[in-house]
Amino acid sequence: MAETFAIPCVGALMVREVGGQPCVLIQERRKPGAGTENGLLEVAAGKVREYENVFDALRREVHEETGLRVTRIEGEEAAMTRTVNGYEVMSYAPFCTTQNLSGGYSILLHSFVCEAAGEPVSQSPEAGNFRWMPLGECRTALQDRPEAFYPLHIHALGLYLSKENP
Template identity: 35%
Template sequence: MTYPFDCITDFIFVETEIAPADVILVPGANHPQLMEKAASLYKQGFAPYILPSGGYKPHVGTTEWNYLQNIGIENGVSEAAILKEDKTPYELPGGRLEEFESFLEGLRREVHEETGLHVTMVFGEETKIETNDEDSNVEAMKPFAVYQTINGPVDSLGAYFRCQASGNLVKEGDETEDIKWISVDELHSSLEKNLIDFSWVDKSGIIYYLKWYYMQKQKM
C-alpha cells in the first residue's frame, strides 16, 4: 500500500514521546528493534499504520522497506497496515554519531558508508579544539551550519559540514540507493521547478547552502 507522505499530518516517531497518531515512522534497518517497537505500539492501538524507511541494505539482500516490512509482519502487524511512500525524497549523506564518536570521525564514516567516497577535506576543521580533563574529553568546532526542528514529526538538532571528497560513487550504499552528484546550478534549477525533492530535514540545509553559495559568487 502506498501513501503520499504529505498527506500524513500526525506522527509517532518511535524514538520520541509516544502519543496516539495517524502513523508510526520507523527509520533505518540498522535498528530493526525500532520496527519491533513500532509493531508493539501498533498492536496497542497508538496508530493504525506504520511507515518504514525505504532505502537499501545490501547485507540483507533486499530493500530496506521490505526488510522492515517482514519484521513488522513477524511481529503481528497486518501487511495492509505497513505503508510505503509513493516517492522517497533525496537525502544528504549523514546519520547519528556513535557513542563518544567525534564529529569528524562520524562524518567520514557516514559519507563512506552511504556513498563509497572518502572525505579529504572538511572546511572548518582548523577551528577544532579539544579540552582534556581527568575523566572527560570534549571537542568543539565550527560547522558549516546547524539546524533545529521547530515543528514536525520529531525534535531534531544537527550540524552540516562542507567537505571535499574523492573516490567513486557506489551504486548502492548503506541504507542508500540512486546515489548521484549534481551540480549546484542544476540543483538550484531543479528545486525551483519542483523536479527534485529532499527530506524535510535536509531541505533546509540545501537552501541554506544555495543562499551561501550564490552570495559567495556575487563577491567574486
Template identity: 40%
Template sequence: MEIFATPGAAGIIEKNENGIDYILIQERVKENAPLENGLLEIPAGKIREFENIYNCLRREILEETGLNVLQIEGEDQSTIFEENGYRVLNYKPFASAQNIAGNYPIIVQAFICKVEGEIIMKTNETRNIRWVSLKDLGNLITNDSKKIYPMHIDTLKCYLKFKGFSW
C-alpha cells in the same frame, strides 16, 4: 517515557568539474520510515557515543557513498579541551538543523567536504547516488522541493547562497 533527539552529522560533498560546481545527492531508503524512501538528501548519519563528529562524518559518507573524505571545512580550526576527565571537541559546522516535528527527532550538523574514490550506486540506506549541478539543485529546490528530505532544504538553500547562487 522521555525521548531525546539524536545527534547527527551531514556532508555537503562538493566538486568542480569543467568549471561547473556540483554536490552529491542520494535517495533515502529507510526501513523505519517508508514514507521518506526516495526523497533526495545529502549523506548523513547518527553520532555514536563519544564519537568525534568528524570521524562520524567520515564513517557515514564512506558507508553511504563509498567515498573517502579528504577534507572537512573547519576541522582544522576545531579545538579539543581536556579537564576533569572530560575531552570536549569545539567546532563550527556550516549549518545546523533540527526536526522539531515529524517522524524522526534528530539534530544534524552539516559540513562542507571534499572526497575521493568511486561512488557505490546503492547501500542498505541509500540508492541512486549522483552528482547534481548547483543550477539543477537550485531549480529542484525552487520548483519541486517536496522531493527533498525537509531537514536538508534550508541547509541546501544556505549552501547555494554561500556559493553565490540566487534565484
C-alpha cells in the same frame, strides 16, 4: 514519565567540480522502515555514536552510504579539544545546524561542507541513485520542488547554494 532526547546526526554537503561545473552529491533515501521518506533526495548523513568525534562520524557515514573517502571537512581545522577534570570535550562550528521539531523522529543535524575522493557506489543499503548534481540544477529543484527533498537537508542545501554561483 521517561524523557526522550534528540538524536545527534551529521550531514555532508559533498562538493566537487565535474565536467567544469561545481556540483553537490545528491542521493535518494532508501532506509529500512523509512516509509514515505524513501525516494526523497538527500545528502549523506547519519547518527553520531556515543562519544564519537563528529568528524569521525561524518567520515564513517559518508563511507558507509556512498563508498567515498572524505578528504576535507570545512571547519575541522578550527575545532578545539580540551581535557579537564576527566572530560575530553570538543568545540566546533558546523556549516549549518537543523533541528527536526516534529514529524519522523527528533534529530539535531550538524551539516558540514566536505570534499571526498573516489566515485560513489551504485547503491548502498540506505541510499541509491548517487549523482553529482550541478549547483544550478540543484538550486532549481530545491526552489521548484522542495517536497522532493528530505526536510532536514533543505535549509543547509539552500544556504550553501545561496553562497555559490550557478
